[in-house]
Amino acid sequence: MTKIHRQRDIIDRRAVMARLTELAGSDLNKMKRRAGVLAVFKEALNLGRIEVRRRFDQHGDGTQTVRENCFLIDQLVRIVHDFAAGHELPQNIRTSGEAMSLVAVGGYGRGELSPQSDIDLLFLTPYKRTPWHEQVVEYVLYMLWDMGLKVGQSTRSADECIRMAKADLTIRTALLEMRWLWGDQDLYFDLKNRYVNEIIAGTGEEFVEAKLAERDARHANMGDTRYVLEPNVKEGKGGLRDLHTLYWLARYLYRVDGINDLVDQGIISKEACKRFAKAQAFLWTVRCHLHYVTERAEDRLTFDVQQEIASRMNYTDHAGSRGVERFMKHFFLVAKDVGDLTRLFCSLAEEQQKRKPRMRLGKLLFLKRSNVDGFVIDGDRLNVSAPDQFTKDPAAMIRLFHTSLEHGIDIHPHALDLVHRNLKHVGSLRKDKAANALFMSILTSKKNPEVALRHMNEAGVLSRFIPDFGRVVAQMQYDMYHVYTVDEHTIQAIGILHAIEQGVLVEEAPLSTQIIHKVSSRKALYMAVLLHDIAKGRGGDHSVLGADVAMKLGPRFGLTDEETETVAWLVREHLTMSRVAFKRDVDDPQTITDFVTKVQSPERLRLLLVLTVADIRAVGPNVWNGWKGGLLRELYQRSEELMLGGMAAARDHRVKAAQAAVSRELIASGWPQTDIDAHLARGYPTYWTSFDTRTHVHHARLVRDAEQRHAPLTVESRIDSFRSVTEINVYTSDHPGLFSQIAGAMAVSGANIVDAKIVTLANGMALDSFWIQESDGAAFDTPSKLAKLSTVIEQVLSGRMRLDKELAARKGKLPARAHVFKVPPRVIIDNKASSSHTLIEVNGRDRPGLLYDLTAAMTQLGLQIASAHISTYGERVVDVFYVKDIFGLKVQHERKLEQIRDGVLKALRDPADSEAAAAQ
Known part of the structure; x- marks a missing residue:
């Protein structure tokens, strides 16, 4: 238990009690006295x-703080x-039946209390x-x-506690951490002794299995990885x-x-x-910090608090990495360490509890162990054949994982512990051909590598x-698009x-x-x-730098020059x-031509797609x-067609x-030839090269x-469940700004x-054809939403709805943490990517109504939009527009191009940023 220094600076119990005694002796009425007492507390x-x-x-x-918080609450409760x-x-004479003990349970019983945590009390009678x-x-x-504390409580006798602990794992775990707080100590010690004798005795295996199952379920619920970029400090994997x-199993x-006592016992x-x-100190x-920053019992380390906490913990920006990235990398490395510790201890505990009496026959048991690639099977797990196996044969550390994968055998925690202790020998294996060949066998295994x-x-x-891989272990990607660390x-x-x-x-x-x-080449892939x-x-540029790494590592892992070059290119x-x-x-021939020029071969095309x-x-x-x-499939098929000569036709x-x-x-559908000719x-x-036959027929009807x-x-709408998208077709009289109006209507409708x-x-x-989705990437297919969308489009195009007013109401509907990320606005104009259109690529932070703002600006600049390709990466949007001028030509004049760039850039800037800058 951490010692609390200068306790009276936190709370002076005698002084508080003296003030309360004075209030109790006053002639105030009951209500005013209680109000005064509450004010003192x-x-x-x-x-x-x-x-x-x-x-x-x-x-x-944090370790000191959770103890001091606990001390403060202890004194107040007393x-x-x-x-x-x-x-x-008051009672002048209290019988033994009126004794009572106050017992802290759960995390509070452990003596650890975060600033906003609940207090769990047992009133033992x-x-x-x-x-x-x-x-x-x-x-x-x-x-x-009334003091504002969050208190979880129960009032029970020892009999009730024991009965409920036998039936409920949560209650059993809470009582495992019971700590006497105040009142009758005999009641507390009686419960504690009965807990040991009636609950713990003989139930170790059951408890271990239940806690491990509970842990696995919690991990699954939290995503089953410790590398999510907004981790839960308490409940997440490695938290x-x-x-x-680990502590519960040790106590039980x-x-x-x-x-510390586990060290003394050699565990x-x-x-x-x-x-x-x-x-534990780091996580506490x-x-x-998380509780103090958010002023609530928040355990999720979200993007909007990561920077603040990183700053408070003195993580500063370094060349190539920001302070917040260094802080999160440290967090993930700690989570990894927690995983190592709990996995080792839990496996040992699970194994110990499952031992049968016959397992005491050590020599006989050893003879029954089978040898697999130089390792032994110990309790259905792969273990070392000797304590110094990795010291004498470092390559065995790679072979351990290879054997485990190929034979489908779990690795014994003792073997993993020895691996951890012998990591210093791994460096010597980088030039070992056999070890590198084993690794390639793991990487390309038909089993799941x-x-x-x-x-x-x-x-x-x-x-x-692979030290280069070590550099990206726990490396976060600080945005709202990527969910996991790089490794x-x-x-x-x-x-x-x-x-x-x-x-x-x-x-x-x-x-x-x-x-x-x-x-x-599977190996290259x-x-x-x-x-x-x-x-x-x-x-x-990580792609360029990564290619250099590939050129260096390819020969080491036995790849041919051709395979190494292929890996570097990929x-x-x-x-x-x-x-x-x-x-x-x-659909633009120039797009396919440029892409095929870069890819060059059908083999590279296949590799790149996968x-x-x-x-x-x-x-x-x-x-x-x-x-x-679907988009990738279309690009692949068009590219393959050109490579094989199919697109060479006129x-x-x-x-x-x-x-x-x-x-x-249409003839098969009974259309007369006159109607067909009119439609053609x-x-x-x-138009005829931009859609497939099924879509052409649908449009005709x-x-x-x-x-x-x-x-x-x-x-009209068509739901495409396979592609998770809904196609909206709008047929109406053409006029300038039509695209912008429809885009605004869709923004108002939440599409x-x-x-x-x-x-x-x-x-x-x-x-005009639009492909729309929900914000989570699912098809926009709810009938009521589609009906609303049609109505809104009609109201906008008829002038009965003002888009600026409707969109203004939606401006603030981004997640708070999205504003943490600063995405520099950028507009790129490209006249080389298409032979018939000017491309405008827009990069910036996403917000409701952005597409409307951009297309409205283009309309005002006299541009005709032929197609738009919208990509969202978390908080960042990348939109590409194929445009022509009012004469149906590419925009070539430098002054006009500069005017377009300035106008679109102005529309791209977030009004919220401008308002914030003006306020400063």
Whole structure:
């Protein structure tokens, strides 16, 4: 227990009691006296908290702070109880049946209390509660509640506690940490002894299994990874609750009062104990900062508080990394350390509890152990054959993970502990051909390499074996797009690559599943996925720097010169395919020509597609969707067609082929030839090459129906569940600003536009297609929302709804943490990417109504928008517009281009930023 220095500076119990006694003896009426008593308590609590906070701000030690907070509450509870029993509800003679003990349970019983944590109290009574018990409990609780404290409480006898502890794991765990606080000590010790004899005795195995199952369920609920970028300090994997689990098992199994006692019993090493204390101190400090910054019981380390806490903990910016990134990297490394400790101890505890009496026959048991690749099977787990195995044969550390993966055998915690102790020998393996070959066998295994690589990473082997990978371990990507640290993202990407190869993702990624088996070099593909982000955080283009790393590592791992060059190219270009698919118009021949020029071969095209899919899916749970898959598939097919000579045919051939296909479908549907000819005449050549036959037929029916009804506006939706998108077709009279108005209407309706094609037909009508989603990437398919969208579009186009007013009401609807990220606004104008259009690429921070603002600005600049490609990466938006001037030509004049850049940049800037700057 941490010693509390200068206790009376936190709370002077005698002084407080003296003031209360004075109030009790006054002639105030009952209500005024209670108000005065409450004021004294509130003042004592407030002054105590101020002093504890002052000390924390001075020394920054969370371990000390949680003890001091606990001391403050201990004293207040005791004073409230004594005042109630001595002045408010006095009894001259108290029978033994009216004895009562106040017991702290849960985290409060452990003597640890964060600034905003709940207080768990047990009012322990003899076998029967009396009216006096009830009056005292009521007085104490109401006084604590009125002070503003959050109190969880129960009033029970020892019999009730034992009975409920047998039936409820939560109550059993809470009582495991019971601490006498005040009152009758005999009642407390009686319960404590009965708990040991009636609850703990003989139930160790049951408790271990239950707590480990509880831990696993909690991890699953929190995402089952310690590397999420907004981690939960308490409940997350590698957080305080995992340390608590270790503490509970230690107390339950070994009857110890603290982790230090496990060292004396030889259960864990001194070094492990120090790591436990260091990790706990760091996590307590972070949690105290979190509670003080948010002024509530917040345990999630969200983006909007990370910078503040990093600053308070003195993490400063260094070359190549920001202070907040260094702080979060430290957090993830501590979480990893917690994982190592709890995994080791929990496995040992689980194993010990499952031992049978026959296992005492050590020699006989040893003879029954089988040998697998130089290791032994110990209790169904892979263990070392000798304590010095890794010292004599360092390569055995790599072989341990290889054997575990290939034979599907878990690794014994003792073996993992020995690995950790021998990490200094891993460096010698970098030039060992056999060790490097073993690693390549792991990476390209037909079994799931993700499992072995994660174990190697958590054991610290991967970062020692590949120091470049070690640089990205716990490396956060500070934005709202990426969900995991770089190392976790990479390992998950390898698991996804394996799943694609095994056919597990055939519904989500059908093309990748098909072509991965046509890839010539599996080794190059798996190595490229491992290395694609390896140079992040180095202060340059990580793709270019990563290619250099690949050129260095390829020969080491036995790759041929050709394979090494392929890996380096894939790493350098791993973002190219997604950039082109999501930000360029694949119907523009120049887009495909430029992309194919860079890719050059069908083999590279196949490799790049599979790498891109694995990379995107590993960014986060909801990042990949059918829409993105469809865009990548379209780019792949167009590129493959050009490589194989299919696109070399004249464009008018494609136009005629499209028209012929539509004609056949419409004839089969019973259309007269005159109607078919009329419809074919409406579309310009670019229209016929921009959509597939199914869509052309759908448009034909929509247009004919609208023309027959003389409808001034038609709004129609098609839900595409496979691509997680809803297509909205708008057919109406064309006019300047139409795109902008529709974009505004969709923003008002809460729809996110992910792509758009703007078509003006020969009859002067606009046939505009928008593909929209919900904010979470799902299809915008709720009937009520679609109905509202149609109504809003009609109201906007008819002038009955003012977009500026409606959008202003939605301006502040971004998450608070989104404002943490500063995305510099940027406008890039490109006249080389298309032979027929000028491209305007816009980068900036997303906000409601942004697309409307941008397109309205372009309309005012006299631009015609032909297509728009919308990509959102967390808080950052990247929009690309294909535009022409009022004469239908590319914009070439430098002065006009500068005017466009300035106008779009003005629309891009967030009004909130401008207001904040003006206020300063």
